[in-house]
Amino acid sequence: MINERKMPPATRPVKNILDLLELFRNMRDDLLGIMVDGFKEYGDLFMFEVKGQPLQYMMAHPDHIQEVTVKQADKFIKNSDYTDRHKGIARFLGNGLLTSNGEFWKRQRKLVAPALHARRIESYAQTMVDSTLKMLEGWQGQREVDIDEEMMKTTLAIVARSLFNVDVSGESRKIGDAMAVMQDMFGATSGVEALLPWWIPTPGRFASRRAVRDLNEIVYRIIRERRQTNEDLGDLLSMLLLAQDDAGQGMTDEQVRDEAVTMFLAGHDTTANTLNWTWVLLAQHPEIEAKLHDEIDRVLEGRAPTLADLKRLPYVEMVIKESMRLYPPAFTFSRAAAVDTEIGGYHVPKGTVITVVSYYTHRHADWWDEPEAFKPERFGEQVYDPSPPSPLPLQGERGVDAEGERSFTSGIKHRYAYIPFGAGPRVCIGNSFAMMEAQLMLATIAQRYQLRLAPGQVVEPEPLLTLRPKGGLKMRVEERVREREKFI
Numbered sequence: 001m002i003n004e005r006k007m008p009p010a011t012r013p014v015k016n017i018l019d020l021l022e023l024f025r026n027m028r029d030d031l032l033g034i035m036v037d038g039f040k041e042y043g044d045l046f047m048f049e050v051k052g053q054p055l056q057y058m059m060a061h062p063d064h065i066q067e068v069t070v071k072q073a074d075k076f077i078k079n080s081d082y083t084d085r086h087k088g089i090a091r092f093l094g095n096g097l098l099t100s101n102g103e104f105w106k107r108q109r110k111l112v113a114p115a116l117h118a119r120r121i122e123s124y125a126q127t128m129v130d131s132t133l134k135m136l137e138g139w140q141g142q143r144e145v146d147i148d149e150e151m152m153k154t155t156l157a158i159v160a161r162s163l164f165n166v167d168v169s170g171e172s173r174k175i176g177d178a179m180a181v182m183q184d185m186f187g188a189t190s191g192v193e194a195l196l197p198w199w200i201p202t203p204g205r206f207a208s209r210r211a212v213r214d215l216n217e218i219v220y221r222i223i224r225e226r227r228q229t230n231e232d233l234g235d236l237l238s239m240l241l242l243a244q245d246d247a248g249q250g251m252t253d254e255q256v257r258d259e260a261v262t263m264f265l266a267g268h269d270t271t272a273n274t275l276n277w278t279w280v281l282l283a284q285h286p287e288i289e290a291k292l293h294d295e296i297d298r299v300l301e302g303r304a305p306t307l308a309d310l311k312r313l314p315y316v317e318m319v320i321k322e323s324m325r326l327y328p329p330a331f332t333f334s335r336a337a338a339v340d341t342e343i344g345g346y347h348v349p350k351g352t353v354i355t356v357v358s359y360y361t362h363r364h365a366d367w368w369d370e371p372e373a374f375k376p377e378r379f380g381e382q383v384y385d386p387s388p389p390s391p392l393p394l395q396g397e398r399g400v401d402a403e404g405e406r407s408f409t410s411g412i413k414h415r416y417a418y419i420p421f422g423a424g425p426r427v428c429i430g431n432s433f434a435m436m437e438a439q440l441m442l443a444t445i446a447q448r449y450q451l452r453l454a455p456g457q458v459v460e461p462e463p464l465l466t467l468r469p470k471g472g473l474k475m476r477v478e479e480r481v482r483e484r485e486k487f488i
């Protein structure tokens with residue numbers, strides 16, 4: 001009987017429009033604070049109820065995260081925040097990997113995965129370093145740069161060049177603007193707008209329609225040009241255009257567009273923010289920065305890094321991982337229960353929306369010593385392992401453990417306490433690409449420059465679609481001339 005089922009601790013229900021407006025206002029002012037306070041008050045799984053809406057469960061316990069993402073993965077689907085064509089992220093991404101479900105998703109994941117296979121992405125390493133060096137040319141003679149803008153531009157150029165073999169530098173502003181619209185629409189500020197029926201025109205909705213139009217123009221043009229030449233350029237786009245499923249079916253232009261836009265958007269903002277937070281943390285911890293510089297200078301001896309060097313730059317990897325622990329770019333992700341089920345002894349009715357808050361799990365004192373401290377050494381037992389995240393992870397593959405995922409977590413207390421890339425069959429398909437990119441960019445930049453917060457720059461996390469530094473990130477950049485000269 002429903003009444004006898006155990007429900008998680010609940011916050012005060014949101015019963016009317018005034019309660020709801022208050023909730024939205026609080027979310028806009030301090031979303032992270034509300035989530036953290038909720039966990040502190042009610043425990044690692046709590047629920048809240050908004051009249052007329054599905055139940056909402058907030059989740060931070062690694063055992064529960066494992067249930068949702070791995071053990072009961074087949075019972076949870078992407079919820080309407082992703083899949084709704086009018087209000088969800090699907091408005092921009094269509095029916096790509098991030099926003100699809102069921103058999104369709106499975107087929108697409110199989111088709112797309114080979115393009116992001118570790119061996120395949122090795123060839124992108126040079127592009128990653130070259131694009132970073134090009135960015136650094138623009139820093140010459142500058143004292144202060146907007147690091148957020150620079151990281152976004154460069155990660156966008158990298159994803160465009162390596163996955164689509166195109167140079168979008170001329171168009172990166174349009175793509176960047178479209179991205180900003182998305183961030184706005186899904187940030188705390190979009191709360192009230194989300195209450196209105198989708199067909200009511202609002203400035204935000206106009207802006208998002210324009211953003212989709214701009215993106216489509218760029219991406220369909222690239223697809224058209226490639227279909228015409230029919231060339232296999234060895235990049236993701238070629239693979240998408242040539243891929244066929246078991247029945248010999250390829251993808252329509254629209255499906256290729258959806259996957260391409262998904263890669264564009266999922267693949268640059270996250271990595272750029274990983275680097276943003278890494279620069280902030282290094283500027284705040286000169287002793288860690290010195291250790292990083294020492295490793296980079298010793299191993300590279302003044303050369304630009306290559307993929308082969310990453311094995312010998314373990315501290316670079318540790319710094320990135322620790323930065324993603326404190327500031328996971330994808331600080332939450334969500335699902336809906338496709339059927340009635342149970343998690344941690346609590347009833348989960350069909351339709352319940354589950355939000356996993358990795359930001360809180362990553363800073364939980366049960367799983368981390370000195371959780372608020374920046375200590376890359378806690379990831380010390382690991383070395384770079386370029387083994388692939390397999391399409392639908394296979395057991396026994398190198399770097400993939402019994403439950404079918406890359407082990408990111410040796411040396412920490414609970415493997416689902418560290419989930420910057422999610423977990424289970426829907427783990428980030430770009431995780432090897434992202435790790436390689438972040439490490440190569442960090443090594444290339446830190447070899448040549450030391451970054452410090454610009455005077456007056458206050459750093460505050462802004463939880464939009466990704467966790468980013470609010471209002472951009474102005475930093476002073478100083479060339480590390482003397483250290484490099486030692487090797488010349």
Ligand code: HEM
Binds near residue numbers: 267270
């Ligand atoms: C540091 C960088 C990145 C972070 C932190 C990150 C994080 C994540 C997370 C947490 C998920 C799982 C979301 C969920 O379970 O609901 C995910 C999925 C995904 N990511 Fe990433 N990501 C990064 C970079 C990339 C890159 C470089 C690409 C592509 C080139 C990419 C493409 C995707 C796609 C397509 C999915 C959906 C996979 C599926 O559902 O099958 N990501 N990412």
